[in-house]
Amino acid sequence: MRRSIARALIRPLALAATVTAIPLGSTPPAVADSVVVGGFPIDVSEAPWTVALASRDLFGGTRAGQFCGAVAIGRSTVVTAAHCLAEEVLGAPPDGLRDLKVIAGRTDLLSGQGQEIAVREIRVNPAYDVTTNSGDFAVLGLAGSLPQSAVVAMAGPGDPAYAPGTEAVVSGWGDTTGAGRYARRLRAARVRVLPDDLCARAYPGGPDGTYRARTMLCAGEPAGGPDGCQGDSGGPLVAEGRLIGLVSWGSGCGRPGLPGVYTRVSEVVRALHPATSARARPSTHA
Template sequence: MWSGTRSQLSGFRRHATLGAALAAVLLTLAAPAPALAEPPAPPDSRVVGGIRASILEFPWTVAITKSDGSPLCGGTLVAPAMVLTAAHCAIGRQPKDLLVIAGREDLLTLGGEIRALTGIWIHPFYTDVRAGDDVAVLRLALPLARPTLPLATPADTLLYGPGSYTLALGWGRTAEGGFPSRYLLKAALPIVGDPLCQAVLAGFEASSMLCAGYANGGVDTCQGDSGGPLIAGGKLIGVTSWGIGCARPYQPGVYVRVSTYQPLLDLVLRS
């Protein structure tokens, strides 16, 4: 069912809450993600807030704002008129409350395309980020003539192997409690094994979640990155969901395990 009315999320971590100075002009998303994996970080990604990314290289990465243009979350164009994001970004909102901006790398410019919404689908079992099912689909009023990113499927088990590198994208805060980035950023993050995630993150559920990051922290997604993409092998394998602080040691970021939801999402995208 397509709807825009659900109970409001109390707000855990990745939900975009920006400082007043930038709230009027920035549209939110990425930073680097907390850490728990053994592999060392690539030298060019170990920068709090990530490094510059080109929207031409990642054209399916979009920003989601409130209707007044204030930043909220990130998302991924998965069909010409469909954006996959986190349920906690859309819960309690109507289509008229949100806008999607595509093709804008520098959020202090007016580039790209803005789309209104005609529908919001939220996973029917979603209640809270720690309970899982943190997925939502936004239906655009007009399709975008841009590349889309395919979803990981249950057959893509190799993409979720511990130690495998992923790429997170967004315009979110570049440090815990810091300011968001005006530019699209990217950060390489290794997947952390499920037993380790369960050991350090209360509420982690391996069947519907994955976590990624470094044992000593320093690279992570953060506030403003909610709903944004985690990619590997040319597919969307995760949706930025929650975490404890940002880039803290032994606190990896948590992402929706897209492959678990792919069969259901395919039905939604065809509806």
């Protein structure tokens, strides 16, 4: 479930969700809106915190307007990728979008399962850097409440779930092949957290982004394999029962030597709970 070429998922991901045709011989934009490539179908009850960000006005009803993923971190609060709310993706400032909603508790996007709740407040991380993709997160307040069972705990600074080698699961409705085949039903993929030095070598800097260990982590397999892809941007990477990442960017989907890059959730925790984070155990990786 992953992005295409360089996963600056933000721009490419959201645009990919419009199902705009991309010439077969061209390289899709590097964005974080991907579907799980090399993954497997799951029921939403297995990852109830996984929600869809949708606008039928902008993206039509084919997939219920889904264009990015998001994650429930509170009964009326979700987080997503900042790039999903970029004006170049939405065609207008996000606060001008009348029908922006989250779809929760739904496996099949076109079913009547679960809830559709309007977004009432949008807070894009003011430190988000579109050049490096650092700080790629936004916090959304909802007009209604989700069940407490849908809320996932966030891994703060120093959490052992960030350790290289940790097994994690990424989930979403994104591209399942890297060739524009978007899922209607929720999918997931198992990946491993990779060392920061490997990620830094893969993305030393360029038009797609620059790996920053403090605000990012990467996951997958060095040899390639399961990955997030276009349409998955903003969706969850969960390890040991805690949210550690948000699908953000990368180069292609599931390519050898080019793992998926995720927003490090400890940065979201720092932004939302600065006092608590300051007391947390220090770590050079979280």
